[in-house]
Amino acid sequence: MKRFGLFILAAFTAIGFTSCSDSDGDYPRSWAFATVKTLENNDYYFVLDDGKTAYPGDKSRIGAYQAEEDERAIIYFNLQKTPVESYDYNIALYLVQDIYSGETQTVASQEELDELADAPTSFLGSRLNSNYLNLGVGFNATDLSKHTFKLVYFPDAEIDPDNKREGYVNMELRRDANGDEGRYNYEDRYVSFKLDAFEELLKDKEGIILRVHTRLNGVKYIKIDLPKER
Structure with a gap:
């Protein structure tokens, strides 16, 4: 089941396991x-x-x-x-x-990519390993159940050299609001993508360059590193 959960105050850069008394x-x-x-x-x-x-x-x-x-x-x-x-x-x-489970998709042409919805989405942080990409996102919504997310890879994409890096795979975050008017501001959601479809693609890579159509700053390219030991 795909769903959005309430925000948990867990910094993406924090250590998941801590010693305790x-x-x-x-x-x-x-x-x-x-x-x-x-x-x-x-x-x-x-x-x-x-x-x-x-x-x-x-x-x-x-x-x-x-x-x-x-x-x-x-x-x-x-x-x-x-x-x-x-x-x-x-x-x-x-x-x-x-938390919400997004889909992954590989597209075969620019036309297919252009057909995908690209609603503006704030990027609030990330955690990436070889199994999952977890993102913190923000967006406007009235009915959360209408909003879907995809992690998209286009092998033949023409990418400006300024937004490419050796050892990184360029991908895109796409949100489809499905006609929702977006009355309320949600700066507090997580989206998780299982990366098994991209296992071979990411093998021996350093990470992902993620294109995000942000709400305040237009299209941004965000470098997300894979853990050094994996």
């Missing part, structure tokens, strides 16, 4: 982008974007959360010392916030 209050010290995986008896676990698995051995702080297979989320948690067999981490789970 149980003596200074009951709150989550760690957070991560993750994919929800369901188990029998309404149970679930998470696959973090680095491929590690996390089982919520302590769900006492979570209410009636309904896990959905392959839903993208940001999870807030603390690591627990007691291991759980078959999982990399045992966690005390504090919050699960579903």
